[in-house]
Amino acid sequence: MPLLDLKRQNASLKNDLDAAWSRALQSGHFILGPEIETFEKECAQFLGVRHAISVSSGTDAILLALMSIGIGPGDEVICPSFTFFATAGCVARTGATPVFCDICPVCFGMDPTDVEKRISPATRAIIPVHLFGQTCEMDKLSALSRKHDLHIIEDAAQAFGASYRGTQAGTIGDFGAYSFFPSKNLGGFGDAGLLVTNNDVHAERARVLRVHGMKPKYFHPMIGANFRMDALQAALLRAKLPHLPAYCANRKKNADFYLSELLEIPGAALNADACLACNCGFSNDCPDARMLLPFSLPDNDHIWNQFTLRIKGGKRDAFREFLQARGIATEIYYPLPLHQQECFADIVGQLSLPHSETAAAECVSLPIFPELTRDELAEVVAAIRAFFT
Ligand SMILES: *Cc1c(COP(=O)(O)O)cnc(C)c1O
Numbered sequence: 001m002p003l004l005d006l007k008r009q010n011a012s013l014k015n016d017l018d019a020a021w022s023r024a025l026q027s028g029h030f031i032l033g034p035e036i037e038t039f040e041k042e043c044a045q046f047l048g049v050r051h052a053i054s055v056s057s058g059t060d061a062i063l064l065a066l067m068s069i070g071i072g073p074g075d076e077v078i079c080p081s082f083t084f085f086a087t088a089g090c091v092a093r094t095g096a097t098p099v100f101c102d103i104c105p106v107c108f109g110m111d112p113t114d115v116e117k118r119i120s121p122a123t124r125a126i127i128p129v130h131l132f133g134q135t136c137e138m139d140k141l142s143a144l145s146r147k148h149d150l151h152i153i154e155d156a157a158q159a160f161g162a163s164y165r166g167t168q169a170g171t172i173g174d175f176g177a178y179s180f181f182p183s184k185n186l187g188g189f190g191d192a193g194l195l196v197t198n199n200d201v202h203a204e205r206a207r208v209l210r211v212h213g214m215k216p217k218y219f220h221p222m223i224g225a226n227f228r229m230d231a232l233q234a235a236l237l238r239a240k241l242p243h244l245p246a247y248c249a250n251r252k253k254n255a256d257f258y259l260s261e262l263l264e265i266p267g268a269a270l271n272a273d274a275c276l277a278c279n280c281g282f283s284n285d286c287p288d289a290r291m292l293l294p295f296s297l298p299d300n301d302h303i304w305n306q307f308t309l310r311i312k313g314g315k316r317d318a319f320r321e322f323l324q325a326r327g328i329a330t331e332i333y334y335p336l337p338l339h340q341q342e343c344f345a346d347i348v349g350q351l352s353l354p355h356s357e358t359a360a361a362e363c364v365s366l367p368i369f370p371e372l373t374r375d376e377l378a379e380v381v382a383a384i385r386a387f388f389t
Contacts, residue, residue, distance in 0.1 A: 056226070
């Protein structure tokens with residue numbers, strides 16, 4: 001069983017995708033143009049945000065956000081260590097310094113208490129990452145940003161369609177960056193991303209920077225780059241967008257099945273331990289747990305881009321091998337926290353972020369894609385039960 005099977009999803013959309021493809025081909029518009037504009041309007045409407053700017057990837061969405069608010073050399077930007085590389089890589093590419101903070105061990109989000117400790121006079125922004133499809137504790141992070149006058153760029157690459165207290169993830173901070181990398185909930189057909197904002201000035205700068213900082217044509221008040229999404233991509237994504245709520249609902253159904261079945265296994269517990277970090281109110285009463293299951297915070301509509309367990313007692317790799325031998329693919333998101341990556345050694349020095357390090361050592365993600373059958377889910381559960389008995 002694969003971790004993700006895109007062919008199943010795309011097969012059911014074949015007619016719509018074929019129609020979108022030929023419509024875009026026949027239009028002759030391949031750079032920006034009507035498909036892009038319509039896709040951006042549809043995304044803005046879906047997300048309830050003023051401006052949606054399509055871009056070449058989720059990585060470029062983060063980079064463009066940083067460029068739009070003028071982050072550069074001498075600035076510091078705080079980001080979590082336990083995330084995909086792009087979150088911090090983009091900061092370094094602007095010439096600014098990524099400052100790594102720890103995560104909440106329950107929701108995997110940025111820990112507001114730890115963020116506050118790392119704020120310096122050079123700090124300009126924070127990048128909360130809505131990891132695995134669940135929004136960070138944005139109320140606390142927003143309060144922190146107001147108190148210290150910091151920009152918030154939400155890395156919502158894994159959270160298109162998630163919401164927090166009724167507001168879409170990615171639309172709370174100054175900017176939200178989404179990815180349509182094929183493994184995301186709204187998976188595209190190659191690389192693509194989206195940048196959103198409710199701020200008209202930010203939006204205008206981002207649109208100009210997306211085309212080399214050019215306005216009007218061949219005149220460059222700013223230095224930008226080529227961050228455009230292909231019109232063909234937009235046409236295909238438009239065919240998928242209306243199905244996103246159903247995809248997310250199916251992922252949630254799969255997560256609920258895993259949660260109820262896996263909790264029956266001796267030694268399994270919800271990962272609601274030790275959330276002293278972001279004060280989300282849950283305490284650890286299960287120190288003997290062998291497997292911790294992902295926990296969704298109340299008021300937080302989790303879209304389950306990943307279903308990520310923690311396997312305790314140094315058994316994570318054995319767990320993976322056991323499932324692999326039964327034909328079940330798993331993945332480790334992410335095996336090495338960013339503050340321990342070779343490329344950041346010079347800027348980080350000695351730094352200990354215990355929750356990030358533990359997560360990297362214990363985490364494993366199971367297949368959760370929307371088209372999984374009940375039989376397949378049951379097979380995964382049976383294999384996990386066999387591992388623990
Ligand atoms: C996927 C991802 C990105 C980058 O998106 P791309 O479209 O692959 O460039 C950034 N941050 C996180 C957390 C991601 O999961």
